[in-house]
Amino acid sequence: MSENLDKSNINEAGKSKSNDSEQNLEDAVEGSDEALQEKTKLGSPSPQRVQRPHSSPPQFVTVEELLETAKGVTNMALAHEIVVNGDFRIKPVELPENSLEKRVKEIVHKAFWDCLSVQLSEDPPTYDHAIKLVGEIKETLLSFLLPGHTRLRNQITEVLDLDLIKQEAENGALDISKLAEFIIGMMGTLCAPARDEEVKKLKDIKEIVSLFRAIFSVLDLMKVDMANFAISSVRPHLMQQSVEYERKKFQEILEKQPNSLDFVTQWLEEASDDLMNQKYKHALPAGGGAAGSGGAPVPSHAAVQNCAYLKLLKWDHLQRPFPETVLMDQSRFQELQLQLKQLTILGAVLLVTFSMAAPRISSQAGFAEKLKMIVKILLTDMHLPNFYLKDALTTVGEKVCLEVNSCLALCGSSLFTTDKETVLKGQIQAMASPDDPICRIMESRILTFLETYLASGHQKPLPTVPGGLGPVQKELEEVAIKFVRLVNYNKMVFCPYYDAILSKILTRS
Numbered sequence: 001m002s003e004n005l006d007k008s009n010i011n012e013a014g015k016s017k018s019n020d021s022e023q024n025l026e027d028a029v030e031g032s033d034e035a036l037q038e039k040t041k042l043g044s045p046s047p048q049r050v051q052r053p054h055s056s057p058p059q060f061v062t063v064e065e066l067l068e069t070a071k072g073v074t075n076m077a078l079a080h081e082i083v084v085n086g087d088f089r090i091k092p093v094e095l096p097e098n099s100l101e102k103r104v105k106e107i108v109h110k111a112f113w114d115c116l117s118v119q120l121s122e123d124p125p126t127y128d129h130a131i132k133l134v135g136e137i138k139e140t141l142l143s144f145l146l147p148g149h150t151r152l153r154n155q156i157t158e159v160l161d162l163d164l165i166k167q168e169a170e171n172g173a174l175d176i177s178k179l180a181e182f183i184i185g186m187m188g189t190l191c192a193p194a195r196d197e198e199v200k201k202l203k204d205i206k207e208i209v210s211l212f213r214a215i216f217s218v219l220d221l222m223k224v225d226m227a228n229f230a231i232s233s234v235r236p237h238l239m240q241q242s243v244e245y246e247r248k249k250f251q252e253i254l255e256k257q258p259n260s261l262d263f264v265t266q267w268l269e270e271a272s273d274d275l276m277n278q279k280y281k282h283a284l285p286a287g288g289g290a291a292g293s294g295g296a297p298v299p300s301h302a303a304v305q306n307c308a309y310l311k312l313l314k315w316d317h318l319q320r321p322f323p324e325t326v327l328m329d330q331s332r333f334q335e336l337q338l339q340l341k342q343l344t345i346l347g348a349v350l351l352v353t354f355s356m357a358a359p360r361i362s363s364q365a366g367f368a369e370k371l372k373m374i375v376k377i378l379l380t381d382m383h384l385p386n387f388y389l390k391d392a393l394t395t396v397g398e399k400v401c402l403e404v405n406s407c408l409a410l411c412g413s414s415l416f417t418t419d420k421e422t423v424l425k426g427q428i429q430a431m432a433s434p435d436d437p438i439c440r441i442m443e444s445r446i447l448t449f450l451e452t453y454l455a456s457g458h459q460k461p462l463p464t465v466p467g468g469l470g471p472v473q474k475e476l477e478e479v480a481i482k483f484v485r486l487v488n489y490n491k492m493v494f495c496p497y498y499d500a501i502l503s504k505i506l507t508r509s
Contacts, residue, residue, distance in 0.1 A: 080246060080328050082231055084489060090227045092220065117209045120176075127169040130176060133212055135162050137183055140219050144190045144226055156186060180211055187218065192225045246493045250325070260324050265501050267323040271308035272505050275299040301502045306454050309487045310447055313337050325494040332486060339479050340446060342379050343472055345393075345431055347446075348438045349375050350471040352427045353400055356420065361407045368471055371403055390432040397425035445469055446476065453480050454487060 096102065116133075119126040138160040145153050159182050168174040188199045198218045205211040254260050276299065299307075312326065312333045322330045350372060354361070361367055378396050381387045401424060405415045416424070430436050445466040452463045462480065465473045491498070 080242070082235055084329065084332070084486060090224050090231070092224050113209055113213060116212070120208055124172055127165075127174060127176070130208075130212070131162060131165055131169065133216075134160055134165060134179060134183075137215065137219065138162070140223070141183070141186055141190065144222065152186070152189065176208055180208070180215070183215060187215070187222070191218075191222050192229075195221060195225065243489075243492045247496070250494070250497075261497060261501065262324075263321050264323045264325050264497065265505075267311070268304060268308055268498065268501050269505055271311060272299065272304050272502070274311075275303060275307055298506050301499055301506075302455070304502055304506075305491060305498055306451060306487075309454070309490075310451055313340055313447070313450075313483075325497065326490055329486060329490065336479060336483055336486075338383050340443075342376070342382055343475055343479065344439050344442045344446060345379060345389075346372065346375050346475070347442045347469055347472045348431050348436075349396060349400065349428055351442070351468050352424065352438060353404065354471070356424055357404050357408070357416075361404060361411070367403075367407050371400065372471060374399055374403065390429065393429050393432050394425075397428040400428065401425060442468065449476065450480055450483060454484050 112129075116129045119129055138156060141156050141160075142153065145156075160179070165174060165179070184199060184202045187202070188196070191199055195218065198221065202211065202214055202218065205214055250260075308323075312323075313336060315322070315333065315337065317330070317334055322333075326333065350368070353371065354368075375396055378392055378399065382389070382392075401416060401421045404424075408415050427438070431439050433439075445468065449463060449466055449469070456463060462477055465476060469476055
């Protein structure tokens, strides 16, 4: 993939048949997933902390097998990304400033365009380079056409006939400006609406070399647009095929690396133990399981899976290996985890603020949204390593008191006393502690909401938001929808593996 999407990857992602050899899942997935992560960096557990529960003897692979593994997992990761991420887009490649690659590219391009300028300034002009460029432009324009664009294909083929152009050049009858005019017109016909302005600017460029450079620059953008159009077109088809495709690819990996479900097994065992010990009572619905040999209720497979996926929202990514089946979505679960932490603190801040100041400010139109936006902005950088929550909450407390007093003054109510401000600031600052009771209550209610929605199925209406979460209902529902869609898709792909593992785990219970 350069400026446009590697079409072979798309085609392979949409098919069920593949002869790739996959092995060493963890290394290959980490390598392929790194390119797909945009916001969250995954922490690599140290070898001393990460141990497989039932490791198989190490298997040696050749360089060729490893390369094939990386290729196969990359294809699987690409297909998964297109299906799961509805906002997935190809972006133009931008090389880092002052990088060696960028300097080399600039030098080579300058040499080429200088050569073209010299040829065109000769008397008579030499058109060898220019004709080659026209040929490249012709092929690019033809690649944009759909099967039904017969008339446009005929026009491009007729006007950009290289043999005819060469004859005209040899006879001194070539009008390069006329060719450029036709090319610009065709680009205007084929480009996306977002490129209309760039194509329009081409008409103002009179110098031929500069015009050709600008044409190729816009064509590169059009290639990206076409790649994204191809992705949007293939996504519905890929949605139908991706479950079987990913399951097939993972099975091939599993056959080469038999211990590729060790972490999944450990993950499901912990979720089962949590339910059996009733640590998560909400995860076991009434009538959700039969009685075990010891008289304790045995949770259903669905309940254990739901509990397991909820555990991913509190996962210690630096200390613990991630389950193999969800490795490609580790960055997404990390992002959801961060969003829920922000949401927990946001909900807790609003809860204590309105509890202390209500009903005087709760009735003020727009104040809740204004206060919520201020707190969200102050918590925006929580994902950064140099972010200190305690310091941020100190600022939040001061800003909240300022805004509340401002609102109270506008509605003619008495302002907060110094003691009341001190209490509110103290409650907000205490939220930096993981043991803060208010945050723990908010977190528990959020997880209850997510589990209820997960258990009800994403086709049904969202459940009622628990008490105290009303001010953040919109944000909570947005996170819930993303979480449930992600979980349900992964369940569809890996359900046979989960059921096989759970049948053994729950039988022993």
